[in-house]
Each structure stands twice: as structure tokens, then as C-alpha cells.
Amino acid sequence: MARDENCIFCKIINGDIPSAKVYEDDDVLAFLDISQVTKGHTLVIPKNHVKDIYETDEATASTLFARIPKIAKALEKSFEPAGINVLNNTKEAAGQSVFHLHIHLIPRYDEDDGYD
Numbered sequence: 001m002a003r004d005e006n007c008i009f010c011k012i013i014n015g016d017i018p019s020a021k022v023y024e025d026d027d028v029l030a031f032l033d034i035s036q037v038t039k040g041h042t043l044v045i046p047k048n049h050v051k052d053i054y055e056t057d058e059a060t061a062s063t064l065f066a067r068i069p070k071i072a073k074a075l076e077k078s079f080e081p082a083g084i085n086v087l088n089n090t091k092e093a094a095g096q097s098v099f100h101l102h103i104h105l106i107p108r109y110d111e112d113d114g115y116d
């Protein structure tokens with residue numbers, strides 16, 4: 001599985017940087033975002049290092065997206081949000097700041113003020 005030694009998310013996968021894990025298997029890791037836009041904001045990443053959605057092949061995308069319902073339901077159980085946003089930022093122009101593909105799961109609450 002590809003890793004990039006300079007990539008912060010590869011370091012999280014390797015355990016060199018600590019994270020609050022939500023879910024893990026051989027191919028996918030989900031962990032709480034360090035800067036939560038809402039309670040339970042989680043990032044889901046493939047263990048295979050790919051930069052963004054443009055670089056992602058079907059096998060990596062299938063494996064990653066297949067896990068999303070399970071992880072979203074785990075967040076629903078833990079945090080009891082009213083809904084959830086599922087999103088990806090690809091390239092700086094779209095707000096990407098870490099260049100290892102990640103899906104944001106952002107639980108939404110009736111009382112939240114939205115996010116940027």
C-alpha cells in the first residue's frame with residue numbers, strides 16, 4: 001500500500017502521529033478531525049496514499065465509500081446528530097489543505113450555526 005513519508009495522514013496511519021480513531025480496518029481509517037467544525041467531525045481516509053479524488057482509482061474509491069454508511073451510523077449512535085454532511089475537497093481552490101484523500105463526515109445538529 002502506497003505511503004508518503006512526508007504526509008501527515010500517512011503518519012497518522014503509521015501511528016507516528018496520534019489520532020482519536022473512530023474506525024479502522026486493513027484498508028480504511030476514520031479519526032476525529034483535530035479542528036472540529038461540529039461535534040464528531042470525522043475524516044475517513046484510504047490507507048493507500050492518493051492525493052485527491054482525481055488520483056483515486058475505482059478500487060480505492062469503492063473500498064473507501066463502502067465504509068461510509070457504517071462509519072456515519074457509528075457517529076449517529078455516538079453523537080446523535082440530526083443529519084450529516086459527507087464531502088470531499090479536491091485541490092487548494094476547493095479548500096483542500098492535506099493532500100491525502102479524505103472524506104469529511106460532518107454531523108449536523110438542529111442547533112448548529114452551520115460551518116464555512
Ligand code: 5GP
Binds near residue numbers: 008017034095097
Ligand atoms: P481539507 O481542508 O484538506 O479538506 O481537510 C483537512 C482536515 O484535516 C482539516 O479539517 C484539518 O483540521 C484536519 N487535520 C489537519 N491536520 C490534522 C492532524 O494532525 N490530525 C487530525 N486529526 N486532523 C488534522
Ligand code: ZN
Binds near residue numbers: 003004009011049099
Ligand atoms: Zn498520505
